[in-house]
Amino acid sequence: MKNLTYLFLGVIFGFVLTKGEAISWYRIQEMFHFQGFHMYGIFMTAVPTGALSLLIIKGMKLRAANGELISMPRKEYSPGVVFGSLIFGFGWALTGACPGPIYAQIGAGYGVVIVTLLSAILGAFAFMLISAGFPRLKTA
Amino acid sequence: MDFLYEPWPWYVAGPLIGLMVPLLLLVGNKKLGISSSLRQVCSLVIPSAITSGYDWKGNVWNFFFAGGVLIGGFLGGQVFTMHEPVAVSAETSAYFDSIGLADTSGILPAELFNWQALTTLKGFMLIVIGGFFVGFGTTWARGCTSGHGILGLSALQWPSLIATASFFIGGILFTHLILPYILAL
Numbered sequence: 001m002k003n004l005t006y007l008f009l010g011v012i013f014g015f016v017l018t019k020g021e022a023i024s025w026y027r028i029q030e031m032f033h034f035q036g037f038h039m040y041g042i043f044m045t046a047v048p049t050g051a052l053s054l055l056i057i058k059g060m061k062l063r064a065a066n067g068e069l070i071s072m073p074r075k076e077y078s079p080g081v082v083f084g085s086l087i088f089g090f091g092w093a094l095t096g097a098c099p100g101p102i103y104a105q106i107g108a109g110y111g112v113v114i115v116t117l118l119s120a121i122l123g124a125f126a127f128m129l130i131s132a133g134f135p136r137l138k139t140a
Numbered sequence: 141m142d143f144l145y146e147p148w149p150w151y152v153a154g155p156l157i158g159l160m161v162p163l164l165l166l167v168g169n170k171k172l173g174i175s176s177s178l179r180q181v182c183s184l185v186i187p188s189a190i191t192s193g194y195d196w197k198g199n200v201w202n203f204f205f206a207g208g209v210l211i212g213g214f215l216g217g218q219v220f221t222m223h224e225p226v227a228v229s230a231e232t233s234a235y236f237d238s239i240g241l242a243d244t245s246g247i248l249p250a251e252l253f254n255w256q257a258l259t260t261l262k263g264f265m266l267i268v269i270g271g272f273f274v275g276f277g278t279t280w281a282r283g284c285t286s287g288h289g290i291l292g293l294s295a296l297q298w299p300s301l302i303a304t305a306s307f308f309i310g311g312i313l314f315t316h317l318i319l320p321y322i323l324a325l
Contacts, residue, residue, distance in 0.1 A: 002168060003201055003204040004204070005168070006170070006201040006202075006204040006205045007204040007205070007207055007208040008208060009163055009164060009208060010206060010211070010212060011211045011212040012156075014209035014215075015213075016148075016153055016157055016216075017157065017216075018212060018213050018216025018217050019147060019153060019220075020148050020152070020154070021226055021247075022153065023213065023247055024247050026225075026228050026247075026249075027226060027228065029232060032311050032312050032315035033315065033316075035229045035235070036229040036232060039150070041151060042150045042157065045151055046154040046157040046290050047293045049157075050158040050161035050290055050295075051294040051296065053158070053159065053161055054294055054295055056162075057165060062166065064167065064168050065167050066168050068169040070169050073171045073292065073297065074295075075283065075292045075297040075300045076299060077299040080280035081281055081288075082306050083280060083281075084276070084279065084280025084281030085277060085288070086307075086310035087277030087310065088276075088281060088284065088307055089277070089310020090273045090311070091269075091270045091274035092307060092310070092311045093270075093314040093319055094265065097274065098274065098284045099177070099178060100174040100209055100284070102271070103207075103213060104210065104213030104216070105217075105248065107209070107211055107213025107215075108213040108217025108218060108247050109217060110246075110247065110248050110253060112254055112255050112257070112267060113248075116270060117271065118271070119268045119269075119272045120271040120274045120278075121182060123271065123274065123276035124178040125182045125275075126272070126275075127275075128186070
């Protein structure tokens with residue numbers, strides 16, 4: 001039942017990403033060429049909205065619907081934050097998609113993007129394989 | 141109901157995307173993120189010795205969320221749409237003309253992203269190598285545009301700021317230095 005709620009929230013997220021053209025290869029090209037404000041505008045309004053919401057949640061000490069006290073996200077630093085992110089940037093420029101938009105592009109009717117998704121899964125697996133051989137990659 | 145069919149401006153889409161952060165937290169203390177679903181697919185099918193630290197069992201919600209995004213893409217891209225070309229800036233249109241992109245309708249250029257293209261070097265680079273970079277990079281970075289770019293920045297996490305800056309630096313460098321050669325193949 002709970003999972004259907006996440007499915008529903010995913011539908012909203014995918015719909016908004018699509019209507020906002022954040023899954024458009026054309027918009028991503030425009031963004032990386034600094035030729036339009038659209039994508040930057042999305043980031044510049046999404047982040048303050050999220051930040052303000054977090055402040056309210058924290059200030060009111062809100063609980064989640066399941067009773068859990070809401071914990072604030074913490075992100076650890078590792079060299080992957082730089083090097084992995086750069087590599088993802090290359091992929092973003094090529095495919096016009098981050099992981100979320102990959103799913104949305106498939107739904108929007110671009111069947112061949114299934115190959116992009118499988119390739120991304122393979123990429124994730126390749127990193128895990130490498131980091132299993134070199135454990136310092138994961139933790140260092 | 142026209143607004144459901146028309147593309148949304150950034151000042152509508154941006155805040156709605158930002159609202160996904162509190163919605164997921166309020167529903168079940170979940171952190172917005174999508175790239176984790178890629179890692180968890182791996183942990184479904186691969187021995188845990190390799191995928192340790194990427195357990196999927198507690199994260200089934202991720203698959204439902206990702207499935208929802210796919211359905212949302214269907215609704216937004218196939219049902220509630222006018223099928224009009226994306227209104228990019230004049231400079232970007234001119235750029236697409238200059239690289240010989242005739243058809244700029246839809247979400248992706250169909251002449252670059254199609255099944256036949258997979259057999260060409262250009263298509264292989266755009267689709268297969270591009271996808272590989274997305275999966276490899278976001279797994280190493282432990283987050284993508286959602287997890288670092290929206291959620292991490294909203295929570296004022298400095299590693300997410302470094303990650304997001306690196307996403308853009310990688311994308312900008314690649315777009316200007318390497319992509320033109322791939323598109324010219």
